[in-house]
Amino acid sequence: MPLNFSVNFSRLGPGNTEVSFDLVAGTFSTAQSGVAGSVPTLDYDAICTNGHPVAFSLAQVWDAPSFTQSPSTNVNRVVVQAPSCSNNLQGIVRLEDNSGSVVGGYQVSGSFEFATTQETCSLTTEYGCPLGGGYSCMENSSGTQQCSPNTCVDLDSQPPVTEDINTDMFQDDGARASDGTCLGQMLIFSGRSMRCDKAGVSTAFQNCCKNTGKVLADDTGDSGSPTQAITQLFDALTQGKSEYEAALAAGAPTLVASNLAANKATDVMGDYGAVMNPVAMAGAVVDYFTQSCDQTSTETGILNGSGFCYEIGEYCREKWEFVGCVQKSKSYCCFNSKMARIIHQQGRSQLNTIGGFGSPENPDCRGLTPEEFQSIDFSKIDFSEYYGDLVPDTQAQMTDKVNDGITDFFNSAQ
Known part of the structure; x- marks a missing residue:
């Protein structure tokens, strides 16, 4: 709908006055004293989602x-900078006193009028966009209904193009000799390609890559159960969610329900040998299950927040014809422990057989072969980030735990 508004300023003469104003904040500022004025407060999203000009x-x-x-x-009124979406609706005007008087006793003033288009969705029997039926209503960042920047698309006749990464993980299922020795290719510290969805159509425009803090911890980085910790994480969150919803239904306060959910999820993860932070787990259960985040995004967000993942980059996971990318995602290589991630992140640069971590669309998270593992100069690996998780152990104990963890990983793959 059309929107007309004005900014007004005045100061007692003689002399010129220049005023800066902010239509989003509804404020103005000037180097001169004694300036009176009025500035409206406008909804940036309602005007700028579709980039409407301000004339x-x-x-x-x-x-x-x-x-x-x-x-x-006798005042010359000049628009030095017109407000626009590109400058966050900020403008500058100048009032030039042409009276030639040195006595004063008059106002040097001006009212500057502008026009633009504001898109709001009025609630009658249902939300309806004033731009027409080709646009739907959606919530902006302030929670107000506004017109979507994209026209509606018939996904039946124009199916979306989805490009997802392969999140399968290498399994310990190769052929073995009678004595249990691996007959195939051994891989040490294998990772898993994972992704989380940024705000988009698949997440109801919620950010599923948010960091909820450190939930998982590993104090040796061994191979006994962290793989299960990755694959069973969503199961723990699901059971935590059930506990949370049951507590709320029984009339428990949110804080109590969150703690019950955290305890349940922690118990489940404890069955797989993972060390967890109950407070952070409570936040994770509530945050992810009150948003439209899928299993992969949930697992990735928690593992990345715990320091188990290396970020590769961003890619478009879903495209709509005539619209373009409607769902962006971040891809990662996630490992069974923080120590494994550190070894990969710093050790791969020493090798000429594996290189980097691939591309955002096609991550390379494979483990290290025994030959590659033995070729790494561990004296050049900075484990200080990992040592922080081992406090209050002594420096010698920290070093022993790192060395024992590496040895255990290698020996378990024999």
């Missing part, structure tokens, strides 16, 4: 109610 209409005399002196008619 200057006219400038005229303004009689400020706080002054008893009359406004001068």
Whole structure:
């Protein structure tokens, strides 16, 4: 719908005045003292979601109610910077006193009028966009219904193009000799390609890559159960969610329900040998299950927040014809422990057989072969980030735990 508004300023003459104003904040500022003014507060999203221009209409005399002196008619009113979506609806105007008087006793004033288009969705029997039926209503960042920046798409006749990464993980299922020795290719510290969805159509425009804090911890980085910790994490969250919803239904306060959910999820993960932070787990259960985050995004967000993942980059996971990318995602290589991630992140650069971690669309998270593992100079690996998790152990104990963890990982793959 059309939106007309004005910004008004006045100061007692003689002299010129320049004023900066912010239509989003509804404020103004100037180097001169004694300036009276009024600035409206506008909804940036309602105007700028579809990039509507803000057009200057006219400038005229303004009689400020706080002054008893009359406004001068010998004023040149100049728009130095027009407000626009590109400058966050901020403008600058100048009032030039052309009276030639040195006595004063009059107002140097101006009313600057602008016009634009504001998109709001009015609630009658249902939300309806004033741009027409080709647009739907959606919540903006302030929770107000506004017109979507994209026209509606018939996904039956124009199916979306989805490009997802392969999140399968290498399994310990190769052929073995009678004595249990692996007959195939051994891989040490294998990772898993994972992704989380940014705000988009698949997440109801919620950010599923948010960091909820450190939930998982490993104090040796061994191979006994962290793989299960990755694959069973969603099961723990699901059971935590059930506990949370049951507690709320029984009338428990949110804080109590969160703690019960955290305890349940922690118990489940404890069955797989993972060390967890109950407070962070409570936040994870509530945050992810009150948003539209899928299993992969949930697992990735928690593992990444715990320091188990290396971020590779961003890619478009879903595209709509005539619209473009409607769902962006971040891809990662996630490992069974923080120590495994550190070894991969710093050790791969020493090898000429594996290189980097692939591309965002096709991550390379394979484990290290025994030959690659033995080729790494561990004296060049900085484990200080991992040592922080081992406090209050002594420096010698920290070093022993790191060395024992590496040895255990290698020996378990024999």
